[in-house]
Amino acid sequence: MGRIVQKFGGSSVADAASIKRVARRILNAKLAGNDVVVVISAMGDTTDELMDLALQVSPQPKARELDMLLTTGERQSAALLAMALSDLGAEARSYTGSQAGVITTGKHGDARIIDITPGRVEQALDEGNVVIVAGFQGVSQTTKDVTTLGRGASDTTAVALAAALGAEYVEIYSDVDGVFTADPRIVPGARHIPVISYEEMLEMAANGAKILHLRCVEYARRENVPVHVRSSFSDKPGTWVKDLPASSTDTEGSKMEQALITGVAHDRTEAKITVVGVPDRPGEAAEIFDTIARNEINIDMIVQNVSQVASGRTDISFTLPSSDGRKAIEVLNAAQEQIKFEELLYDDQIGKVSVIGVGMRSHPGVTASFFRSLADADINIDMISTSEIRISVVVDADQVDAAVRAAHTAFGLDADGEAVVYAGTGR
Amino acid sequence: MGRIVQKFGGSSVADAASIKRVARRILNAKLAGNDVVVVISAMGDTTDELMDLALQVSPQPKARELDMLLTTGERQSAALLAMALSDLGAEARSYTGSQAGVITTGKHGDARIIDITPGRVEQALDEGNVVIVAGFQGVSQTTKDVTTLGRGASDTTAVALAAALGAEYVEIYSDVDGVFTADPRIVPGARHIPVISYEEMLEMAANGAKILHLRCVEYARRENVPVHVRSSFSDKPGTWVKDLPASSTDTEGSKMEQALITGVAHDRTEAKITVVGVPDRPGEAAEIFDTIARNEINIDMIVQNVSQVASGRTDISFTLPSSDGRKAIEVLNAAQEQIKFEELLYDDQIGKVSVIGVGMRSHPGVTASFFRSLADADINIDMISTSEIRISVVVDADQVDAAVRAAHTAFGLDADGEAVVYAGTGR
Numbered sequence: 001m002g003r004i005v006q007k008f009g010g011s012s013v014a015d016a017a018s019i020k021r022v023a024r025r026i027l028n029a030k031l032a033g034n035d036v037v038v039v040i041s042a043m044g045d046t047t048d049e050l051m052d053l054a055l056q057v058s059p060q061p062k063a064r065e066l067d068m069l070l071t072t073g074e075r076q077s078a079a080l081l082a083m084a085l086s087d088l089g090a091e092a093r094s095y096t097g098s099q100a101g102v103i104t105t106g107k108h109g110d111a112r113i114i115d116i117t118p119g120r121v122e123q124a125l126d127e128g129n130v131v132i133v134a135g136f137q138g139v140s141q142t143t144k145d146v147t148t149l150g151r152g153a154s155d156t157t158a159v160a161l162a163a164a165l166g167a168e169y170v171e172i173y174s175d176v177d178g179v180f181t182a183d184p185r186i187v188p189g190a191r192h193i194p195v196i197s198y199e200e201m202l203e204m205a206a207n208g209a210k211i212l213h214l215r216c217v218e219y220a221r222r223e224n225v226p227v228h229v230r231s232s233f234s235d236k237p238g239t240w241v242k243d244l245p246a247s248s249t250d251t252e253g254s255k256m257e258q259a260l261i262t263g264v265a266h267d268r269t270e271a272k273i274t275v276v277g278v279p280d281r282p283g284e285a286a287e288i289f290d291t292i293a294r295n296e297i298n299i300d301m302i303v304q305n306v307s308q309v310a311s312g313r314t315d316i317s318f319t320l321p322s323s324d325g326r327k328a329i330e331v332l333n334a335a336q337e338q339i340k341f342e343e344l345l346y347d348d349q350i351g352k353v354s355v356i357g358v359g360m361r362s363h364p365g366v367t368a369s370f371f372r373s374l375a376d377a378d379i380n381i382d383m384i385s386t387s388e389i390r391i392s393v394v395v396d397a398d399q400v401d402a403a404v405r406a407a408h409t410a411f412g413l414d415a416d417g418e419a420v421v422y423a424g425t426g427r
Numbered sequence: 428m429g430r431i432v433q434k435f436g437g438s439s440v441a442d443a444a445s446i447k448r449v450a451r452r453i454l455n456a457k458l459a460g461n462d463v464v465v466v467i468s469a470m471g472d473t474t475d476e477l478m479d480l481a482l483q484v485s486p487q488p489k490a491r492e493l494d495m496l497l498t499t500g501e502r503q504s505a506a507l508l509a510m511a512l513s514d515l516g517a518e519a520r521s522y523t524g525s526q527a528g529v530i531t532t533g534k535h536g537d538a539r540i541i542d543i544t545p546g547r548v549e550q551a552l553d554e555g556n557v558v559i560v561a562g563f564q565g566v567s568q569t570t571k572d573v574t575t576l577g578r579g580a581s582d583t584t585a586v587a588l589a590a591a592l593g594a595e596y597v598e599i600y601s602d603v604d605g606v607f608t609a610d611p612r613i614v615p616g617a618r619h620i621p622v623i624s625y626e627e628m629l630e631m632a633a634n635g636a637k638i639l640h641l642r643c644v645e646y647a648r649r650e651n652v653p654v655h656v657r658s659s660f661s662d663k664p665g666t667w668v669k670d671l672p673a674s675s676t677d678t679e680g681s682k683m684e685q686a687l688i689t690g691v692a693h694d695r696t697e698a699k700i701t702v703v704g705v706p707d708r709p710g711e712a713a714e715i716f717d718t719i720a721r722n723e724i725n726i727d728m729i730v731q732n733v734s735q736v737a738s739g740r741t742d743i744s745f746t747l748p749s750s751d752g753r754k755a756i757e758v759l760n761a762a763q764e765q766i767k768f769e770e771l772l773y774d775d776q777i778g779k780v781s782v783i784g785v786g787m788r789s790h791p792g793v794t795a796s797f798f799r800s801l802a803d804a805d806i807n808i809d810m811i812s813t814s815e816i817r818i819s820v821v822v823d824a825d826q827v828d829a830a831v832r833a834a835h836t837a838f839g840l841d842a843d844g845e846a847v848v849y850a851g852t853g854r
Binding site: 015016019020050053054056057058059060061062064065066068069071072075076078079080082083084086087092093094096099120144 | 442443446447477480481483484485486487488489491492493495496498499500502503505506507509510511513514519520521526547571573
């Protein structure tokens with residue numbers, strides 16, 4: 001008898017009818033002979049509504065109390081789901097994150113899972129129950145206060161529980177059929193990806209694919225927990241995210257045709273700040289990024305322009321989540337005397353487009369093909385960043401769709417398409 | 428520096444503005460030099476809304492899961508109140524019942540407090556915090572599951588915490604100014620009662636006065652915790668419920684003029700069942716009430732009619748909460764073969780009117796005065812029940828108001844009224 005963990009998102013439990021439908025799906029997994037642990041998000045817009053309520057009461061709600069408030073959403077859906085399962089004849093018990101042994105750091109609003117002590121969950125499983133765990137939450141190891149793991153982190157709870165319980169795999173249910181080669185709303189010919197490696201999924205998640213939370217994929221890779229991303233509205237197979245050692249290199253005798261590029265991701269949530277006229281001396285760039293880091297703002301790409309010899313000054317551009325834009329501008333302006341820059345430019349009308357695939361490790365010319373496809377579509381590249389299995393460019397916001405389509409076509413990802421690789425040096 | 432416990436009901440925290448108003452009131456108590464512990468109910472109609480949601484999901488929600496669901500309401504209001512207090516500059520921390528050490532029996536939906544282990548509350552107070560505790564809930568001593576204490580039991584949480592923390596007194600805030608000699612909506616001349624004994628308040632609560640929960644008054648009496656019932660919408664003094672040994676008898680030299688009757692309570696929530704044609708043999712009445720008790724239905728008054736010698740049969744009437752009426756009829760009908768009654772009559776168009784006062788212990792004639800006042804108002808008495816400090820009658824539902832007014836006037840409770848005590852034997 002297998003042991004599996006299923007996770008359902010807020011859109012899967014938006015109302016009473018949805019909760020009952022999810023209960024039937026869980027029942028089927030139980031009847032198929034599995035021990036089932038379910039991690040559940042808050043119903044529909046509950047978390048947003050609770051946040052609105054908090055802001056009505058306080059302009060800057062205390063983080064500890066916000067966690068106390070927001071965690072009630074998942075507790076409600078967990079209890080309701082357990083009721084629905086009992087009606088179907090499956091004994092079920094709901095647990096808060098704390099009761100389920102989700103031990104975290106003490107950083108309210110963005111805690112990390114340190115450990116899982118699943119004693120109560122194990123016992124409830126042994127007694128034949130379906131176990132429902134409220135996602136997104138845990139209990140601080142030091143203060144014993146209720147914590148949240150950051151939004152979207154119910155996926156991480158599911159993977160962490162699966163690792164602690166020795167589950168065979170995790171099913172992550174949402175309202176889409178899995179991972180596609182590009183966003184089907186932009187590329188109608190985008191194809192469903194049946195299997196993807198942890199590494200590629202990490203790059204997809206880090207570069208705008210919203211299907212899985214980055215931290216969840218990291219956790220799954222570290223613990224080697226296979227994750228099946230699928231829709232709660234159909235029975236179609238979704239996308240398996242798992243260890244794919246054979247596909248990461250073109251091993252001799254491999255029968256599988258390896259695509260150069262697995263998918264094209266895009267992200268419109270970033271903004272670009274350009275620090276103009278920074279004295280071109282050692283330490284000036286460090287000063288800028290120290291200031292940013294001290295304020296807990298994460299940056300993504302960085303470009304330092306070629307120095308203008310005449311003035312002895314240079315310009316430095318970087319991207320960051322546009323939600324942190326205002327704060328970054330404020331702290332940089334406050335530090336103008338130390339950094340001695342001339343002015344700040346801010347642009348949130350940008351987008352990032354990334355091509356991702358382990359295949360590019362062994363194939364030169366991918367970069368050239370990507371850039372040529374953009375040039376052919378009259379798209380100007382503003383910034384560039386690469387990893388071993390990813391190439392990202394920043395373009396104008398209104399050219400993101402065209403860039404995604406151009407890359408998708410160029411790498412043969414369209415249905416019946418064929419990759420066009422331009423000759424090139426390096427990648 | 429004193430230590431006090433304040434409890435605010437759902438109507439006091441119905442929305443964000445109310446929560447902020449309550450926060451200011453708590454702040455004032457803190458600034459006056461008190462250590463303050465606050466017990467809070469769920470916002471407005473939250474509990475009813477959650478119950479509706481549960482019934483949409485399941486026709487008979489599991490009690491354990493219902494407790495998990497309903498307790499989120501108080502957790503939300505507790506967290507929001509703590510946020511509001513922090514904004515005012517008072518450090519505040521919210522705790523669930525479980526975190527505050529409210530240990531209960533395991534009966535979901537109607538658990539009893541067994542013990543309070545207030546270690547975390549004590550520590551938070553020592554650190555200078557206002558402590559906010561989610562009312563109405565605790566944790567089962569045996570299963571460690573979340574429990575609820577039954578509706579309205581946040582009052583009991585407050586008193587239990589006060590006893591465990593050695594607090595000076597408890598303030599129970601609601602939307603009324605305290606206890607009155609009768610419901611002011613029925614008797615416009617009803618007077619505010621500044622002080623009332625535990626015993627009298629117990630009888631008031633048990634006989635329809637909704638101002639305090641019966642179990643809360645029992646707890647306060649047992650632990651000798653003074654309770655101040657007052658309005659969260661004004662600064663007027665409310666009603667003190669406390670030990671009043673001197674007033675329970677007319678001690679020599681007492682300067683206080685003792686009213687015969689402290690108040691008139693009424694209750695429209697009961698129904699009457701008459702079991703017609705019960706064989707008049709020993710054990711038949713026991714059979715009826717065993718059947719009722721096995722089904723956990725509480726009954727109030729019982730009257731056995733004079734036996735009809737010719738038939739060898741008698742009629743037995745009793746009252747019970749009308750919410751249990753259907754169930755009682757069902758279980759009695761199912762037991763008709765054993766009990767051998769002829770038929771069942773059901774009447775929920777009744778009301779109970781009670782006069783309450785420790786003064787009646789030492790004054791004969793109270794019963795006669797009460798019944799005479801009803802007779803003068805052409806009100807027919809259907810059933811009668813008494814305790815040492817209370818006389819209750821059942822009357823037609825549409826005569827309840829008139830009966831309350833008649834008794835209120837007869838015992839001199841109207842503003843500037845004077846008690847008329849008829850001569851009588853016994854009471």
